Amino acid sequence: MGDSLKTYNVSVIIIGKNVSKTLFDCISSVKNAINFDPNINLSEIIYVDSNSSDNSIQIAQVNNVKIINIISTFTTASLGRFLGIRHAKYNKLLFIDGDMVLEKDWFSKTNAIIDTHLGVVGDRYEVLIKNDTIIKEIPHFYNYKNFQKASKIGGFIYFNNSQTPSANFSPFLREEEECDFYAKIRSTVSFYEVPYHGFQHLNRNLSGQRLLSYLQPYVKMGYLLSLFKSIKDGYFLNYSVIQKKYIKSILISLLAYALPIYLNFYSLILILLLLFSNNKSDIRGVIITAIAFPYKLITSIYFLIKYRNGIDLEYSFDSLQFKEKIML
Template sequence: MISVIMICRNQSWNIARLIESVLQETAGFPNTQITLLDSLSTDSTVEIARRYPINILRFLPGARLTPNIGRYIGHSVSQGDYLLFLDGDMQLSRGWVEQALAVFAAQPQVAVITGATVDVPKNSDTVVEDESLLPTDPAQIPLPFIGGAGMYRRAVLDKIGTFNPWLKSEGEPELCIRIRQKGYQVIMLDRPMVYHFSDPTDKISTMIGRWRRRLYMGFGQNLRNKLGTEYFWPYFWERGYGCAPLLVLALGAATFATSLITRQAGWFLAWLGLVILVLIADALRKKSLYRMVYSLVQRTLVTAGTVRGFFITPQRPEDFPMQYEVIQQASPTADKDS
């Protein structure tokens, strides 16, 4: 049995396209459970979704919303052996579900499967795929972790734990690292999985928006949560992006203090010159001043978010308030050929 969990907020412009692609791709699988979790949309997202035979849950006004709460609740209310998580601005690709299930069946060590996310301008029409051009046996590429759309084996989540709803970000990488540490695999099928209808993401303004929504604090939260556990160093080495800049800043502070004490500016100027040379080299390597500035801003925000997140007191996932209501219930879909 498959459980599809779609998480959305104010996506009336796309929700019908997403739901129809899911219904089409799961029509041949018996007892598919399809659930939409709405994060307090103020548009007609829920009204549109109610036209379809799916379950609809909606968070209550005043509910605490985090990037992972939809996945956490989706896991808790679903019964499928495999859980497919999708965002509201996506369209599911033809044939991906069938290929993913075949891999799960043949390889019990595989716990998470994703595919290529194809970014499409937000105002684009529905993507019409030529199935003859899609690979029938796509290559399997090992990944350290995924982000966004993915299918998970329930038995593994039940064994090691599911998403942490308290995290401000970094939910999927954190979970995938735990999964891999227990000997399971995370893979990508080398073919489209979803089409992602969105605005350009490579803008500094987009990063600033993420900072304002506190979406860089998950790095620090995870480091704090994993202190003293077997997962701390694996997470630190793979996702501790904000720690290296902290060391650079600490070295700068030390050279500045040394220059003040010795009244010799050479120490601090040497540090400053080295930093400038690294930035110039980065711009030359990227062949773009903008890309260098983009990377610098990103690392700065990640570092600041890591520090802020580290001081958030860890809490148990099971203590997170589950504040939602059931808007619509639908029976699991049956196999059309049964």
């Protein structure tokens, strides 16, 4: 039987919080892509809402998609994906955010690939929006040029979990949750970059307060929580491969704070930066992370102590209410 006659069953998991301006376009694009591929047999769209204060839920209801409504005040993108996997029917899972628009031909281009390679990520068309006006477009944000193994992954993921049915996201992570997920499964599944667009990202989050976010206690510490979990659960080797930038930052920070009197100290730091950094932006990120490392280490340890008995979770799905504790 040729690929043209083979059929696929797909679960699309959309996550969002206060995405009323983009959610309709996101859902419509997913439906169009499903209808465009004649080889898709069965499909479902699940929208996971993280306690929105706008009318995102109502938009999802009008569009007749399944809804997981997180009622708890503790919400993360990772928790949304965690619940989406838990309630999805099918092995082929597309993760997309509510501020993304799926390319119409995504499934038709990748469904044959996903059976063999299990994990696929596509290029991103970035659209920067301020005050409802497009101020800039970046057509090839990731600039994928070849079909090759992905070193890292982001929020847009097409994944066949037939080989790793128990794999899931770490729901307490606020950042780096995708790379943490990748580290968990990398020994079994490698993601591949494909050299064509997967989605448009309608980016309205242009606050420019990235540096100030490091001052917030529970922000920018996902890489450390993921590091602790990788050591605890036995996937540190994969973590160290995927998160080389953070390993480098930790090493530089330890050297900077512990060995400032070492004669060749600054030369060593410079050599490390040049060896492991690809561009100026990468170097800047490594330096900022290294400077903030002691503070983030303290807040990470405090977070682990505070939630050592788990995090209360309450959500609804398919007219049912769920209450449980999710463990770190």
